[in-house]
Amino acid sequence: MSLLVKAVLFCGLLQPVSTLRCFYCSQFDSQPCREEEKDCSSSETSCLAATATTTFTAGGITNASVKTCVVPPVCGGPISINLGFLRTTVAMECCSTDLCNTAPFPAPYKDTTPNGRQCFTCVDNNCTKKLNCLGNEDRCFHASVVFAEGQASTVKGCLSQYACTKGALTVLDATLNGEVRCCKGSLCNSAWHAGQQLFLLLVSLASIQLFF
Numbered sequence: 318m319s320l321l322v323k324a325v326l327f328c329g330l331l332q333p334v335s336t337l338r339c340f341y342c343s344q345f346d347s348q349p350c351r352e353e354e355k356d357c358s359s360s361e362t363s364c365l366a367a368t369a370t371t372t373f374t375a376g377g378i379t380n381a382s383v384k385t386c387v388v389p390p391v392c393g394g395p396i397s398i399n400l401g402f403l404r405t406t407v408a409m410e411c412c413s414t415d416l417c418n419t420a421p422f423p424a425p426y427k428d429t430t431p432n433g434r435q436c437f438t439c440v441d442n443n444c445t446k447k448l449n450c451l452g453n454e455d456r457c458f459h460a461s462v463v464f465a466e467g468q469a470s471t472v473k474g475c476l477s478q479y480a481c482t483k484g485a486l487t488v489l490d491a492t493l494n495g496e497v498r499c500c501k502g503s504l505c506n507s508a509w510h511a512g513q514q515l516f517l518l519l520v521s522l523a524s525i526q527l528f529f
Contacts, residue, residue, distance in 0.1 A: 336356060337357040337361060337414075338415045338416055340352045340355070340416055340419055341354070341355035341386070343383045345379075358386070361386035361388055363387050363411045364384070364386060364412050365409060366420065368407070368425050369382070369405060374402050384422075391409075394409050394426075397426060398480060400439075401448045406427070410423045428451065430451060431449045432454065434449075435450065436458075436475045437506050444471055444473055451475070457476075457500050457504070458472075458498065478499075481497075
């Protein structure tokens with residue numbers, strides 16, 4: 318190989334790798350969202366705009382929205398997680414060109430139609446209560462989670478299939494970190510079942526924030 322060719326190849330290696338740029342901002346309830354341009358990492362090849370809504374059966378709704386860079390596995394949905402006493406939904410839109418997430422936040426996912434599936438849920442220490450799943454909640458789950466103070470607990474409920482994929486729940490700010498197992502079929506989460514295992518960031522039982 319000639320010296321000239323080697324020099325050209327070497328110079329080519331020194332060229333900076335172009336990375337994606339996305340708008341970034343986070344918004345909680347009625348707070349304003351001030352967009353800033355953000356340089357994404359080499360693994361973050363998509364821009365995201367997401368809207369999360371948590372509805373408490375005892376009353377009250379929490380809304381949060383975010384725009385940022387994400388890795389492709391995060392994109393998809395909508396996601397719905399139903400614990401009985403609260404339900405969190407996440408609507409998201411992704412794109413893959415510079416500063417493409419400039420559009421308004423997606424409308425919240427609001428489908429509350431019972432879909433005929435039932436899953437067990439936990440009320441206090443009783444995990445035999447039956448929960449009617451809503452919208453696209455086509456899976457049941459069983460989670461052994463640990464609270465921030467170290468107390469262990471069991472969480473069960475309905476969730477959408479997409480929430481059982483790696484990376485799907487990284488759009489949620491979580492205070493619970495646990496091993497979650499998903500299963501298909503009504504009332505399949507009465508105990509641990511063979512199936513896909515993954516580590517998910519679950520929605521906080523007290524509030525929700527978007528995590529990035």
